[in-house]
Amino acid sequence: MKKNHYSRRTLLKGAAAAGIASAFPAPMIWAQDIKDITLRQFGTGVSNLNEVAQKVKEDLGFTLQMTALDSDAVTQRAATQPDSFDIADIEYWICKKVWPTGNLQAMDTSKIKNYDKIVGIFRSGKLTPESTIAQGTAPHTVGFTSGPGGTDFVAEESGWMTLIPTIYNADTLGIRPDLIGRPIESWTELLNPEFKGKASILDISSIGIMDAAMVCEAMGEIKYGDKGNMTREEIDKTMAIFTEAKKSGQFRAFWKTFDESVNLMASGEVVIQSMWSPAITAVKSRGIPCVYQPLKEGYRSWGGGIGLSKNLEGVALEAAYEYINWYLSGWVGGFLMRQGYYSAVPETSKEFMSADEWGYWFEGKEAQGDITNPFGEKLAGAGDKRDGGSFYDRMGAVACWNSVMDENQYMVRKWNEFIAA
Amino acid sequence: MDRLLKSPNVTGWLLASPLALVLAAFLVLPIVMIVIVSFWTATEFSIVPAFSFENYDFLLGSPVTYSVFLNTFKYAAITWAVTLVLGFTVAYFLAFHVRSQAWQTALFLLCTIPFWTSNIIRMISWIPFLGRNGIANSTLISWGVIDQPLEWLLFSDFSVILAFVHLYTLFMVVPIFNTMMRIDRSLLEAASDAGASGFQTLWNVILPLTKPGIMIGSIFVITLVMGDFITVRFMSGSQAANVGRLISNDIALLQYPSAAATAVVLLITVLITISALLRLVDIRKEL
Numbered sequence: 082m083k084k085n086h087y088s089r090r091t092l093l094k095g096a097a098a099a100g101i102a103s104a105f106p107a108p109m110i111w112a113q114d115i116k117d118i119t120l121r122q123f124g125t126g127v128s129n130l131n132e133v134a135q136k137v138k139e140d141l142g143f144t145l146q147m148t149a150l151d152s153d154a155v156t157q158r159a160a161t162q163p164d165s166f167d168i169a170d171i172e173y174w175i176c177k178k179v180w181p182t183g184n185l186q187a188m189d190t191s192k193i194k195n196y197d198k199i200v201g202i203f204r205s206g207k208l209t210p211e212s213t214i215a216q217g218t219a220p221h222t223v224g225f226t227s228g229p230g231g232t233d234f235v236a237e238e239s240g241w242m243t244l245i246p247t248i249y250n251a252d253t254l255g256i257r258p259d260l261i262g263r264p265i266e267s268w269t270e271l272l273n274p275e276f277k278g279k280a281s282i283l284d285i286s287s288i289g290i291m292d293a294a295m296v297c298e299a300m301g302e303i304k305y306g307d308k309g310n311m312t313r314e315e316i317d318k319t320m321a322i323f324t325e326a327k328k329s330g331q332f333r334a335f336w337k338t339f340d341e342s343v344n345l346m347a348s349g350e351v352v353i354q355s356m357w358s359p360a361i362t363a364v365k366s367r368g369i370p371c372v373y374q375p376l377k378e379g380y381r382s383w384g385g386g387i388g389l390s391k392n393l394e395g396v397a398l399e400a401a402y403e404y405i406n407w408y409l410s411g412w413v414g415g416f417l418m419r420q421g422y423y424s425a426v427p428e429t430s431k432e433f434m435s436a437d438e439w440g441y442w443f444e445g446k447e448a449q450g451d452i453t454n455p456f457g458e459k460l461a462g463a464g465d466k467r468d469g470g471s472f473y474d475r476m477g478a479v480a481c482w483n484s485v486m487d488e489n490q491y492m493v494r495k496w497n498e499f500i501a502a
Numbered sequence: 503m504d505r506l507l508k509s510p511n512v513t514g515w516l517l518a519s520p521l522a523l524v525l526a527a528f529l530v531l532p533i534v535m536i537v538i539v540s541f542w543t544a545t546e547f548s549i550v551p552a553f554s555f556e557n558y559d560f561l562l563g564s565p566v567t568y569s570v571f572l573n574t575f576k577y578a579a580i581t582w583a584v585t586l587v588l589g590f591t592v593a594y595f596l597a598f599h600v601r602s603q604a605w606q607t608a609l610f611l612l613c614t615i616p617f618w619t620s621n622i623i624r625m626i627s628w629i630p631f632l633g634r635n636g637i638a639n640s641t642l643i644s645w646g647v648i649d650q651p652l653e654w655l656l657f658s659d660f661s662v663i664l665a666f667v668h669l670y671t672l673f674m675v676v677p678i679f680n681t682m683m684r685i686d687r688s689l690l691e692a693a694s695d696a697g698a699s700g701f702q703t704l705w706n707v708i709l710p711l712t713k714p715g716i717m718i719g720s721i722f723v724i725t726l727v728m729g730d731f732i733t734v735r736f737m738s739g740s741q742a743a744n745v746g747r748l749i750s751n752d753i754a755l756l757q758y759p760s761a762a763a764t765a766v767v768l769l770i771t772v773l774i775t776i777s778a779l780l781r782l783v784d785i786r787k788e789l
Contacts, residue, residue: 153754153755154754156754156755156756157753157754157756160756161756178756182548278653281739284740286755327741332739332741333657333739334657334738334739334740334741335739335740335741336739336740337735337740344629348630348633348634348635348636349634349635350633350634350656350657490545490757493751493755493757494560494564497566497743497748497751498564498566500740500741500742500743500747500751501566501569501570501573501742501743501748
């Protein structure tokens, strides 16, 4: 065996050695040890970017292997293959399915340096002290557990987090203003016969049904108790309205992956559809007009975070905490916010963004010059404003969070019927 | 002991055992597992190994299942018919019209060129072609054939079947070509000498003799189409479903037992279809 080369297993076994290493201030030894570590992270394509892995290698010295999957595959992997990853980058609504399996370990908030700066949504559920909590699986309801080894969720800040929040956004419909040619203000427009054969929604049932619910409620057809936790009757009614629309040819296609939604919109197959923020920027960066349309009924929101595999221990676990602290320290936040997402700790991201970028993305101000995405493609020019305005305007208008319902299995079956209809 | 080992019975068993073991481990065992799991139940995050008919109850009691199976058969039947006609024609041309063997080989290789790229790429390349503003529509409009883009070209049953035909015709060409090449040419001469027309030769001599090839090709195409879910998803824009998609949806949502039940029903259906085909032709005799 080469000098200074440890296999991962010996490193894991050396938890005691790691304890000693962290007890004594010996950064050189630490740096030697940590650079041989490889952490395997998986998650959706949204935040599993190679740029992040590269920056981790530069800043922290260890290797981060990224695997990007779609939401369904992420759920499957987290729930069924706990040995195949060290870090799970998953969404809060998925957490409700994955956490009870015990495949992830609770995280000690006292080790998170910027914990106090994490926005209120993920801690108390409230963006500002006055705001009301939206329907659905709000992140703070699945954000805390009772302690190490816990497979439950607790309502208050217990000091033990299930996921460390990293990224979130308020989703709405994307439109092609050049092909529609009039203002769009309500979710009802998705089923407007004017767009027959030119509308789309996403074929991920848990999210798709929420969009459907936003539409049905806006139409005044259904009044939901909680859109994020529907009764069987509410599911039936919602799917009936959408099945009828599908049979009469309202939809052009459904999409399941990011790329599909971009292609549908960019090619003009679809002029109005549920969409994700970076998909809008991807369409825009091809020079095609596309708007992330704020609607009067509000947004459907989601949040993502980082979870640690229960198998992580010793030096590798220390490295993972190091990574989380680095994640929240601003560079990634700036990277994500330049794509239209929000960072869980916005104030640290500010240091990694120009004043103009911060004004455009966070404060909803007019851009002073060109606004580019992290890859250097132009998204907006001087005088442009972000769709939906400032952080507080957008996140303050969330109507519901992506969720897992009590009647999830029933909903899935109904969704299959809808697809087969 | 020595005598026992030398007995032809024992040698036979021993010779067959490696294959039998491989098949048992990688074919029989997984299928047995699927059948067992199909009787279990599942929640969001766990599979409960308790014997239950719930999955089959739901599957066989739901009208969706029947419409989806019907859809699967529809795709299989239409694709089969089109690939058969195309495959037979191409194979006939290669086997009887191309005289030199070098040309035969060259043209046959030409047929396989599309297979140098992956299935998905070949399928997806149809999307920009058939789209609302795609090449097909803009060409037709510029020729003055139509004045509105044809909506049914893409994200429809048409595009699904088009992709299936594109993907699977070769599986029909190869076995038919193979059997055609084995036909004794003197039979064709005899038919001609006996005064048969070209069509009569085709119908009474060539077609019966190529039956095994047709049957093998049909089995390929039908099983491939019935199990395929990705083509249906992409080409119908997720708007149509076949059995494969039901299974993949279930798996995606961690409903493994329910997926297993659907898989068992699909397996039985495919086996019945194939055994019906095999009754029409005794492949072992014909080969």
